[in-house]
Amino acid sequence: DSGVTQTPKHLITATGQRVTLRCSPRSGDLSVYWYQQSLDQGLQFLIHYYNGEERAKGNILERFSAQQFPDLHSELNLSSLELGDSALYFCASQASGLDTQYFGPGTRLTVL
């Protein structure tokens, strides 16, 4: 158990819909990272938040957005879903730059 929790574990929805994925970092970790794992794209970095502020963006679509709240949990919002958005979405938390990044178990999103 990494100490990072993600909800829900599984999510099945239809094209065009909007979903929210939630991540609770390990106690005290200020950084949250989001990654997408799909069969065709592999593991890709999406976005990084540090103590509520966006720090870096990767290959994140405009239909996707994220935020980190004062209690440090983070949410990834995916809208106007397409079939190709079906993937495993991981969040990871980290205390500081040189520390280990701990991954959550992931949320498996299926878009039908």
Add this chain to the structure above:
Amino acid sequence: AQSVTQPDIHITVSEGASLELRCNYSYGATPYLFWYVQSPGQGLQLLLKYFSGDTLVQGIKGFEAEFKRSQSSFNLRKPSVHWSDAAEYFCAVSGGPTDSWGKLQFGAGTQVVVTP
């Protein structure tokens, strides 16, 4: 642009045999290198990391990796594999302080199958 290549998509190894997984990176500055393991249905777990210093790095579960700057490689090794080592292994690189520390770029992964 930085990139990570894992040349082997799939490796089959007998239990008790040695294992070596290859990783090549392309990065302009000093890379920060990682190996992660993903068991079926699980998240990623860090095996080891290299930031600087001794180029032979020891990790968890009996794994080690060697950083070779001249070959742009960071290969992962284990002298004797156990059935529980069957998993997917990912090499990753971070740009460190100049590029959002934790922004990891992953290789495509190597699936390891362990036979009795």
